[in-house]
Amino acid sequence: MQSNAALEYDYTVAKLFTYTAIIFGLVGMLIGTLIAAQLAFPELNYLFGEYGTFSRLRPLHTNVVIYGFTVSGVFATFYYSAQRVMKVSFAESPFLMAVGKLQFVLYVILAAWMVVTLFMGVTANKEYAQMEWPLDVLTVVVWVLWGVAMFGLIGMRREKALYISMWYYIACFLGVAMLYLFNNMEVPTYFAAGGLGSMMHSVSMYAGTNDALVQWWWGHNAVAFVFTVPIVAMVYYFLPKESGQAVYSYKLSLLSFWGLMFVYLWAGSHHLIWSTVPDWMQTMGSVFSVVLILPSWGSAINMLLTMKGEWNQLTENPLIKFMVLASTFYMLSTLEGPIQAIKSVNAIAHFTDWIPGHVHDGVLGWVAFMIMAALFHMAPRMFKREIYSKKMMEAQFWVQTTAVVLYFTSMWIAGITQGMMWRAVDEYGNLMYSFIDTVTVLHPYYTIRAVAGVLYVAGFVLFAYNMFMTITASKKIEEEPQFRSPMAA
Template identity: 45%
Template sequence: MFALATLIWGTVAFLVGIIVALELAAPSVNMGFDLITFGRLRPLHTNAAIFAFAGNAIFTAVYYSTQRLCRARMWSDKLSRLHFWGWQLIILSAALTLPFGITQGKEYAELEWPIDIAIAVVWVGFFGVNFFMTLATRRERHMYVTLWFYIATIVTVALLHVFNNLVVPIGLFKSYSIYAGVQDAFMQWWYGHNAVAFFLTTPFLGLMYYFLPKAANRPIYSYKLSILHFWSLVFLYIWAGPHHLHYTALPQWASTLGMLFSIMLWMPSWGGMINGLLTLRGVWQKVTSDPVLKFFVVGITFYGMSTFEGPVLSIKSVNALSHYTDWTIAHVHAGALGWNGFMTFGMLYWLLPRLFQTQLYSTKLANLHFWLGTVGILLYIFPIYVAGLTQGLMWRAITETGQLAYPNFVETVRVLIPLYWIRVTGGLVYLSGSLLLGYNFFQTWKTRPAVYEEVVHSAPPLERHYDDDPAPKSDLTGVLEIAKSIDVFEKLNWHRRWERLPRVMTIWVIISVVVASLFEIIPTFLIRSNVPTIATVTPYTPLELAGRDIYVAEGCYNCHSQMIRPILSETKRYGEYSKPGEFVYDHPFQWGSRRIGPDLAREGGQRSNLWHLIHFRDPALMTNGSIMPPYQWLEQRTLNFKTIPDRVWAASYLGAPYTRALDDSIAMAKEQAKAIADDIEKQKGPSGLEDKQVIALIAYMQRLGTDIYKTPAAPKKTESTEPPPAADKTAQK
């Protein structure tokens, strides 16, 4: 069931990814339809690829390998079924909410709080309990390395998911993160980076350690190397998240620490790659004819490439160039399509004959799938690597006179369009390969026997008491006692004992993850100097708060950043660099991770209200060459003022010092909306817009980045909930 779900959701994820890529190359593909704009579809694509495709692949591997490694059936068939159907319903919920703008606005954590609760119940209550109870009732005392990686995955993903998704709900489909600004950014990338680590890496390494030796009919190359690989990843990975936030408002010590641990991850990751590839020693001739081994070899190679490139991208000087560019997108897709995709395809081709007790329908089609997939990946990632380098270099280019060589952001966009078309072609080739897998899957299923042979394997229950082998002694002579102790330690008998004790193994994983997390989280949250107070920064007005929620719902953070780094080219292009204290009322933070469009951190006051109105209606009319889709429906849909008091209450609960707005938020919002609508009408724009969604969004856009240019008022006269005055243009210049 999980194998079939993997195939179906993988095809969906690839198809949605192609549509998203096509919208960058040809924005008119959107046809002005709000449900399929880039900002709404991109989260659907990422969630489908990660949680639907990779997630079901993980469960396929876990359910198949765990029972055989434990010599025991899964503890509860009922929990297994609840897990399967629960997870599919979660995926369907994502597909039915994200296109409608129901989102938390945080990458890889977009799903709203009811779905988050469902994920926690299914992951921990159904999947986790079933797995750990199977370990407890296993009939094989020794736990193979694959099970270690599964333990780390289940425990760590649960911790990451719960603590990153703590929110204050204001309705069934809306909530605000309890974290704000710098702290929210830290928590998000603590989660985001380690979701890649413990959802897209460790379970697939468990898959590798089980299915690769099976396919090659060879034992894993090095048991000692597998121990080093596992514990190094568990101890190091959790520290590395902050490297995603170099040169942002995050404290430099945190991002530097993330960089150091990212660099340290390189060698153990390559140790795992080497362990996998050297498992094939003596059987490399089989790789030429066996499509399963082909997929595994290339998949492991992509793992090595990604785990080398990741540490390189974490280096500050490299990150200054690569961040916000398509280089990061290429890196992510190389890992997802090459590592996760190919390991999944290899596993499925190995499983099909065994699940259906027949021969694979066509090895030739499987080999063709391999070549289509390989060519598709290369066509997909190479143009995006070029696009990323092009963006980074053009954005940073400075003339001999000290001015920006390409002052108009759209100049870079125009250059990238041919590269986006090549990317679409690569995606189509990759998708065609997965369709071949689907055909092979179906035809293999059709040739299954009328009645499956039920092969029963039995093993006696484990005895409750077990006497460990005597501790080994050192064979060294004429050396210090400490040298003998090291020699005994290196024999790893102590680890062999752990491998018989799932509780001990789990506790050490939890300790490793929690200690590393708290070491970074506690200083970030408790040291006030990390987020210095700015006297002129005040909460959003009720209308701006509603406008910000529209910004989040439309997925604008997928294309725009709100973080100006202290880099010359950025301050020249966008203005004063961003300060930590500017974001204390941002729930969630909206710094973004990609610039398909320009940064918006200092957008407030830069353009007229009418300009923004026309820009939302037809972006290309205001910026020739823009690939932003039109948002004309914002001008047509009525703003629900009745929901504003709940938004204001939640913001107040989270620390915003509102006074009048708590009791009079609707009147204040309507007053500010009328002022903006009147201003648009005075500029010969349309009339009657004071109750439209676009007015709220314009109010939010005009507020961005203006607080730091205001003159601090006397404390007794400060009114934090009134609409802010226009930005001081002299200060901006």
């Protein structure tokens, strides 16, 4: 074993997942912008025949952003930060290094297979669980390999105390493993239909209301354990490392952790309010969703108070800007979700554009901002080069912030307008508006959303270019920065 003084961290796997995060982010967001434009301008549905329609591209967009961009970001930041907080290098274990590389190779194969099958229209027809069973099996293999790398590293660590970020990464691994397995239990239709079906296509082992409950137990907790828990892990590591500030309260971080673990799991049935699901389960989903504000805001407030007395860093360091605003969007999103889960509010919000408005202020403002900030922080330390352009990062920040605000405000207005128009009746109890009336009224807001998409992708192109130039052409640095990342003007 190497001594601490001579310890050289091995970023091979972290670099590989950094590349895929950038590529999948660009592809997923380009598709998202196209389908946003299709809702405003329907003729865009006919650009590529059946392969260019909204219904074919929308699952591709969500899966590439969630399982491509976000999960790549989770893996990249884990393989970078885990070594550092546990004072051990992957180079010390050829076995764990091989596991990490194998995980990456299988992950890329899985991602390519997912893109091809979804383009072909091969789907299990479940939200956030569209991949068919062979891909589910490969997903399990990839996930188990990550677990082997994670617990292998924990087993050989020199730092005996597990930093809070590792708690959240472990929770991400265990939560997704449990939920994914249960929701994706399915049978190929070849066996279900007495040999008349297909070996590739499958049907769920659950039916009706049970299927809906298991699906949203998974669906909402995909948000919990992919979009929330590992992103909190990132901010607890990268904000203190970039700012030079200690986490405000370690006790609050643990309290928020256990609150999230207990409460988030039972909030999924709020997706099924006003459905055939038993009323007590709908109420449980509402109650747990409202209680969820406490641990969510506990984490966010802890992040913001970490900058107490050092707010001047926001004007000096764009990376701090990204992380602080990400935490702010997290607070906004985790207040908005519980409000939508209140039954009387849900009666207006359900099936409207307010829902994607809520999702995207979380994904674009919280998840993507934090992943991009983390990759920027990692780049000088992994590639021994300063960040290529501070001005470009500042421009990216303002372009993307404008995009997020345009996106969620246009969808708030559109969604509430939709909900009110669908419910409006005249003095005789007849509906006052037809469906096409609502579509006509919402057209300007759909156009604003498409413009927001273009702006956000433009910002992501700036990010990708800045990262590329940082990796390949930026000025080399001799010593690893202790805190603030070096960047050229």
